[in-house]
Amino acid sequence: MQPELPGQRRRTGRGRVAAQPEGYYQPEMVRAEAGPVVEFFGEDDRRAAYDFAKLPCSRMHADLAAAWGRRIGPSGGLRTRGAADSAWGSLSRLLRWLGSLGRPPATLAGLTVSHLRHFDQHRRMTISAIVAVTEMAQIREVLKAVQPVSLLHQEVREYLEQPGHLYGRWKALKTRPQVAGYSDREFAAIMAAARADVVAVRQRLRASWRLAEIFESTPDTLSDTDRARVAELARRLRTGEVPPPERHRIRGTNIPDLTAQKDRAGELFLTTQDLAPLLVLGVGLSGRNSETLKELAADHRVLDGRAVAVNLLKRRRGKTRSRETIHWEVGSESSQLHTPGGWFLLVSELSAASRGFSRSERVWSIWAGTPSAGPEEFRAARAAANGHIDPFALRLGRQLHLSRWAAGHGLIADAATETAQGEPEPLKLTLGRLKKTVEVRTTRAVGGHLPSASRTNTPDVSFLHYLRSDPRIRNWADRVLTEALADAEASAHAFRGRILDEWAATEVRRDPQATATALGTTAENLMRATAGELDTLVASCLDFEHSPHSAGGLCDVSFLTCLRCPNALVAERHLPKLFALLNWLQDELDARSIEDWIGRHGITWLIITRLILPKFTPAQLEQARHQAPDALPTALLDGLREPS
Structure with missing residues (x-):
């Protein structure tokens, strides 16, 4: 065997010992700038960069960044942007709290169990016990990923290995009051309001598209007055560009008229305010989680004009079961807003014009403008697409202002619920509660047979998380199931x-x-x-x-x-x-x-x-x-x- 010369690269091959790098492994996603920055590439195709330089306790940064890289890396437990953002928030709050102490720990070795317990108590003063337990669990998982473990104090290492940390969450979940679904009247009012808005969106966009098509094919059929306006519509539809907002001089300042600009964009493309009614209608028709609907792929197949095959991502099922293809009924054109397949095809149609510029692989795409603030990469991406984006590309938790939308339609809770002044209580609209309502209605429709009713969950999950707390289901089940379960329980x-x-x-x-x-x-x-x-x-x-x-x-x-x-x-x-x-x-x-x-x-x-x-x-x-x-x-x- 020939000796290895200084500076010579070691050869590899069968029977040769691979070169082993010195020190502990640090993921390539960790890069050093003013402080460590950890890159995230999620399985949901979302990216992020987590910058430790903005946090105190700088002597902990390198070790925590390596541990954080393991948590969000290919073999880590955090593989979606939402999960990573949530855990990053918990870790950031811990470091900020440590930095606010009179004598903060200088390194990870100085971090004690007492620090962790006092931080837990500090958080419980402003958040619920369930959220606090979840935050501490996220912090413990990051600390468990620290290598070598000798960087941590011995009592912290023992604390991390102790069982029963999640007992408080289990107990809080067990005793937490359950929220029932919406009543039949409330559900009907929600769906009627959503359908009315979606019909208006459909008519608005189709009318503008027809005018643009007329201009491209037979412009002579338009009057001179209409031709200039329709020519501008056709140009916007072709290029995706929306003219910058006009400015109004008010009290010595030039104020851009952003509302007018959004109205011009809304003539041809979906905008932010269209998302609320579309998602409300989608959840109400499909019974799926809103997060699942936000992840719907644009690719689909229509089967004999009667059903559509849609690819979706189902979270919390693990890597091997997270993706599936479902078949939704389409129905006729007149029933488009009454079937989940018809709803999907309509969303695909309404977002297609914007999707041509945003290049979104999901079915969603809207015009959201070109902001002058925010991260440079974010502004550059919007500018390149003339303001067109996948609204859920960065994160699923986009603010939809559902309460404002419900209030705008005058939606109120049942008459039994009133304010202190005796006025009807405004309806508090959440998509999770709307999904629960669909589960309840489906279960009643199939005579209480949970396997038939559970389209999106197993029967036990459907009952425990969606049906058990609904008073109408409990009263109805008592009549249908006689005393069999009571006898079994006795x-x-x-x-x-x-x-x-x-x-x-x-x-x-x-x-x-x-x-x-x-x-x-x-x-x-x-x-x-x-x-x-x-x-x-x-x-x-x-x-x-x-x-x-x-x-x-x-x-x-x-x-x-x-x-x-x-x-x-x-x-x-x-x-x-x-x-x-x-x-x-x-x-x-x-x-x-x-x-x-x-x-x-x-x-x-x-x-x-x-x-x-x-x-x-x-x-x-x-x-x-x-x-x-x-x-x-x-x-x-x-x-x-x-x-x-």
Whole structure:
């Protein structure tokens, strides 16, 4: 082997050891300017640059920037612009708060658990407990990405590894009052207002496009008076340029007439004020999250004139399940504003002219003007497209002023809700609550069968997050489902199985005899159970030879019956299989009517979800979810069988 000369690049090849760079890895996205700047390239095609130079505690910047790069990098957990912006806000607030202290920590090694806890208390003075817990979780994830870990104080490293940090969020979510959907009257008023506005937008743009088409094809048919005005319309449509605003002299200053400029742009292109009614109508027709509608791709296929195939991005499903193609009914031209497919094709049509200049890959594009302020890159992009942009390209959370839109249409809440002066309460419009309303209406329309009603969520998510809090659904479900669920819940609460939660597991190690006595078994049985020697499918059996379900003999009933048996013992190691069992029960729910499912599996589901899982910490449950097997040996669910 030839010796390597100074300055010579090491050769690579089979059997050769690759050169290893010195020091710790720092992502290429981190660049040094006045301070570290971390570039973000999201899976949602959005970009950002996070500049640490604007934050205090400069001696922490380099290490935090490297950790931040790992969090938002290809293998990190923050892969959309919205998620990254949210976590960046939490980290920025922590550094600003540290910088405001009389003696801020100089480096990461000086950051203590006391600092983190005091910052948490400081935030809770102005924000809700749920938001505070979320902020602290985002900060902990960044600190966990610090390398080497020795840069952090020992007590901080131990704090980051402690379980149960999210317990406060779980508790707050559990006790948070739920907001019901809109009533039928409110929903009808919202949709009528949205349709009226969308019809006006459609008529406005189509009328201008027809005039421009007439000028291009048969200009002689226009009068001399109209020809000059229509020529200007055709020029704007062809070039995308909107004349700069005229200026009015008011009190010695020249004020640009921006309203008139927006009106001129609105003759041919969608503008910011058109987004609210279009999105309200889209959510009301499709039942989809507004974020999902904002991500709709421009590419689509119309199938036999009856349906449209649309590509959408569904968030919170993970990388492998985030994108899907859905088929929406189109309907006739007269029903265009009453079907989700008709709505999509209309949005595609209305934004097409602007999309030709913005080059947006999403279906959305508007004229938003060319601002004189803001980041240079942002201003340059708008100027290059003559003010045409994808309104949700930078971030999904664009301000839509929904309350202002609702107030402009005189929308009011139900008569039962009044202000202190006795006036009807103005309707508070949110797209999330509107989606919930659609879920409620769909569930009622299909007779309460959740698998049929849940178009955008699994049935349990639909019920827990959209249907459970709606008083009309609860009253209606009581009539439709009779007393089946109530009977199942009563039977579930008769459960007397033993549960080795975190405290009990500690007691077993400290004093097995006393713990066994408290659980009504022997120390020998308890030790065998904790060792896994007495495991059935999803629990341990403390007395297999004396089953209460088999006249005191050997147990021969379904393993699903284990959870109802007083001989059952459930420990933390059983949780992954319990989650797998819940997935199987979900599949059963998809295949049966809800009454049949409750009769067969309602007690088992209630025992697991109401009586067993709440005994364990959120950290234990989260770990178990990730460890859950893909499937259980369902052939064993009905019990052991003699070989044939």
